[in-house]
Each structure stands twice: as structure tokens, then as C-alpha cells.
Amino acid sequence: MVILEAVRTPFARRNGAYAGTRPDTLLAHTLNGLLQRTGLEARKVEDVVAGCVSQAGEQGANIGRQAVLLAGWPVAVPAVTLNRMCGSAQQAVHFAAQAVAAGDVRYAVGCGVEHMTRVPMFTDLTLGRGNYQGFDMLNPALLALHPLVHQVESAERLAEHWGLSRSELDAYAKESHRRAFEARGLQAELLPTPGVDAEGQAVTLGFDEGVRATIDEARMAALQPALRAPGQGVVTAGNASQISDGAAAVLVADETIARADGFRPKARFLARVVVGSDRVMQLSGVIPATTLALQRAGLAIGDIDWVEINEAFASVVLAWAREFKPDMARVNPWGGAIAHGHPLGATGAGLMAKMLQGLAHTGGEFGLQVMCIGHGMATATIVQRLR
Structure with a gap:
């Protein structure tokens, strides 16, 4: 099974360019953009697998199917929506590829969407039940068995375990913005998408809205810890992923x-894995996921030409780097979620689209995509670019 094409909308800031655009509209726009890039007729798509985390409100009732219908595709094209938290769209691509590999379908789409402005994070937990407070919506019996912690606390513990300082995290965040800004004009995976500017005037967004051309280091250093008391934590809004809106899609085929x-075809799959990991150090799952993916692909980290590791927090990337000691020039070469944002259910397909374009631009052959997931999981994919 191979990848024929992958596209994504530019990622917009919360309350930014897409504030007036429904999430199903964003996903429908992306699905049509995917087929326009390839020329494949919609009737040939035999399934659409969509990732979405907060499946409530405008993102409820199987948003994948709604987007297919809204896009004007034939009613015979089915769709399903899944939630593997931050790895949702990457898992959607995996499931699409697995359906092709099994011979069940010949063409399938793995995609994802998240509109964190119109459907805020945790809406699926809080709808009709007040405000989200820690883990108060989870089963007390579960919490008695597993000492779950907030992801920000997990990111703090990663920083402690791997000896990562606040200055290291902030420096990494600044570099993410620098790389993302320099990549403007190179990212052909971006699908120009209608939106509005700060004055409410119609615009077509052609770049990731959250990327900063310059970073005020003093202002970044003055940010307080996101969860812990001042002076007791290193994870801040400045060295964590941005809350964003966006959609992305990948076309997979026999x-x-x-x-x-x-x-x-643009690429073939060499490995697709998902792992469970420690539920407290939950974001460290990227380490065993990478190890397993490399083993299955028969590769070493030095063989990988382009790495997309989701920048949920800078500490995730830097802890992973402590273990694998990669060439950091090959890790998120065009920046990551700290700069361009992290629309939860869409990022997995969006990073795949970015990685494929990056491999084509640099002439690289092997790409690794890996993402940490809440409650202790991680997804990883290795692809080989076809020349």
C-alpha cells in the first residue's frame, strides 16, 4: 500500500482565521483539495477514516461522514470517525492503510479535523455537566488503579527525568518558530483555505497562522509555569504546542x-505501530514507539532523513532526543506544533503531509513520524519516499 497524496489546511490560531468556519466545512474542503491534487474520482474512494478528539457539538455525530456528504461526494462513500487522542489522524491513516493491505479496499482516505475554537478541548467530557476539573469526569475506580496525571504534569516529569532545563525548553521553542518561518514558501502540502483576518475581512490563509517571525526572549522567559507554582516548573505556554484549528487528509491506495x-505514488509504508506506555510518564511513549518502528522497518535512527515528532511539549522532543541522539537538523526541520499549532485530531495527518513534502524537497528517502498520546500511548510511522 502506498500514499498517493497528502494535504493539510494551514493551521489557524484559536479565535483566528477559521473562527467563523465550521469543522465539518474545514474537513470537506480538505477532502476535496486532496482529490483535486490527484485527479482521483471521489466514487473510487471506498472508505474515509477520520480522526477527531472532541466528538461533541459540531464535531459530533460522525463528522467524517458529514464531511464526505458536505464535500458532495457520492453517498456510496462511507466514513467513520475515531478518537485515539492526539494520535487520532495518524491512526486514521494507519487504519486506511491496513484496509488496503487486507484487500478490503483499493483507495481509502485517512484524515482528521479539530476546531479547538468552536469545540474546545474537553467538550466531550463536560457537555451538560459543568466545567472540567482535573479528572473528575473519569471513573474513580480507574483512578484508583492508575494514578493518571495531567499531560502538563507529565511533561514536567519528563523534564525532571531527563534533566531538561527551562532555558533548553525555551531555546527549542524559539528554534521551532525560526524553522517554521523560514519554511514558508516551501510547504506545498498546504491547501489554501478561506478564512477571515483580524478585521473580519475575507482572506485565503496560505500559511500557519501561529508561526512568529521573531521571538521576544525576555517575554518568553517571563512566562509562568502552566501547571506548577511559579519557580517550581519549566513547562509554559511558550514551550508547548499551540491550541489551533485545522484539517488534513492522506490518500492511500493499493x-x-x-x-x-x-x-x-509518493511513498510506501515500512512500519505502522501503536504502543501503550507508562500512564504517569505518559508522553514518553514516543521512545518505545520509535524503537519498535525502527525494528520493524529494519532501520536505525541514522538512516532516517526526516523526523516529525509532535511538539506537544518541548520536553517530549528533547527527552526523545536524549535517548536516540539523532542529527537534530533532521528533526522537525520545518518547525513543529510549538510554532504551527496542534489541532488535536488533525495533526497526525498534517505531519504526514509535511514530512512527505519535506522529503521531496530535500531528496530524502526515509521518514519517521511519531506522536505522544494521552493516558500513555504513542503512534509511529516510517515511510519510504518513492522516486
Whole structure:
């Protein structure tokens, strides 16, 4: 099974360019953009697998199916929506590829959407039940068995375990913005998307809205810890991913059939994995996920030309780097979620689209995408670019 194309909307800031755009509209726009890039007829898509975390309100009732219908695709094209938290869209791509590998379908789409402005995080937990307070919506029996902690606390514990200082985290965050800003104009995976500017005037967004051209280091250093008391934590809003809105989609196909239909695949899958990990050090799952993916692909970290590791927090990337000691020039070369944002259910497909474009731009062959997931999980994918 191969990837024919992958696209994403530019990611917008919370209350930014997409504030007046529904999430199903964003996803429908992305699905149509995907097919326009390839020329594949919608009727040939045999399933659409969509990732979305907060499945409530405008993102409820199987938003994948709603987007397919809204896009004007034939009613015969089915869709399903899943939630593997931050790894949702990456898992959607995996499930699409697995359906192709099993011979169940010939063309499938793995995609995702999250509109964190219109459907705030935790809406699925709090709808009709007041405000979210810690883990008060979870089963007390679960909490008695597993000492779950907030993801920010987990990011703090990663920093402590791997000896990461506040200055290291902030420096990494600044570099993410620098790389993302320098990459403008190179990111052909971006699908120009209608929105509005700060004055409410119609615009077409062609870049990630959260990327900063310059970073005020003094202002970043003055930010207080996001969860812990002042002076007792290192994780801040400045060195964590931005709350964002966006959508992304990946077209997967049977290689023989796709080539017979005249398509030129961009990449093939070498490994697709998901792992469970420690539920307190929950964000460290990227380490065993990477190890397993490399083993299954028969590769070493030095063989990887482009790494996309989701910047949920700077401490996740730097802890992972402590373990694998990669060439950091190959890790998030065009910046990451600290700069461009993290629309939860869409990021997995969005990073795949960015990685494929990055490999094509640099002439690289192997790409690794890995994402930490709440409650102690991680997804990882290794692809080989086809020349």
C-alpha cells in the first residue's frame, strides 16, 4: 500500500482565521483539495477514516461522514470517525492503510479535523455537566488503579527525568518558530483555505497562522509555569504546542491498482505501530514507539532523513532526543506544533503531509513520524519516499 497524496489546511490560531468556519466545512474542503491534487474520482474512494478528539457539538455525530456528504461526494462513500487522542489522524491513516493491505479496499482516505475554537478541548467530557476539573469526569475506580496525571504534569516529569532545563525548553521553542518561518514558501502540502483576518475581512490563509517571525526572549522567559507554582516548573505556554484549528487528509491506495490507473505514488509504508506506555510518564511513549518502528522497518535512527515528532511539549522532543541522539537538523526541520499549532485530531495527518513534502524537497528517502498520546500511548510511522 502506498500514499498517493497528502494535504493539510494551514493551521489557524484559536479565535483566528477559521473562527467563523465550521469543522465539518474545514474537513470537506480538505477532502476535496486532496482529490483535486490527484485527479482521483471521489466514487473510487471506498472508505474515509477520520480522526477527531472532541466528538461533541459540531464535531459530533460522525463528522467524517458529514464531511464526505458536505464535500458532495457520492453517498456510496462511507466514513467513520475515531478518537485515539492526539494520535487520532495518524491512526486514521494507519487504519486506511491496513484496509488496503487486507484487500478490503483499493483507495481509502485517512484524515482528521479539530476546531479547538468552536469545540474546545474537553467538550466531550463536560457537555451538560459543568466545567472540567482535573479528572473528575473519569471513573474513580480507574483512578484508583492508575494514578493518571495531567499531560502538563507529565511533561514536567519528563523534564525532571531527563534533566531538561527551562532555558533548553525555551531555546527549542524559539528554534521551532525560526524553522517554521523560514519554511514558508516551501510547504506545498498546504491547501489554501478561506478564512477571515483580524478585521473580519475575507482572506485565503496560505500559511500557519501561529508561526512568529521573531521571538521576544525576555517575554518568553517571563512566562509562568502552566501547571506548577511559579519557580517550581519549566513547562509554559511558550514551550508547548499551540491550541489551533485545522484539517488534513492522506490518500492511500493499493500500489498495483494505483499505478495501473496512472497514478505515481509518493511513498510506501515500512512500519505502522501503536504502543501503550507508562500512564504517569505518559508522553514518553514516543521512545518505545520509535524503537519498535525502527525494528520493524529494519532501520536505525541514522538512516532516517526526516523526523516529525509532535511538539506537544518541548520536553517530549528533547527527552526523545536524549535517548536516540539523532542529527537534530533532521528533526522537525520545518518547525513543529510549538510554532504551527496542534489541532488535536488533525495533526497526525498534517505531519504526514509535511514530512512527505519535506522529503521531496530535500531528496530524502526515509521518514519517521511519531506522536505522544494521552493516558500513555504513542503512534509511529516510517515511510519510504518513492522516486
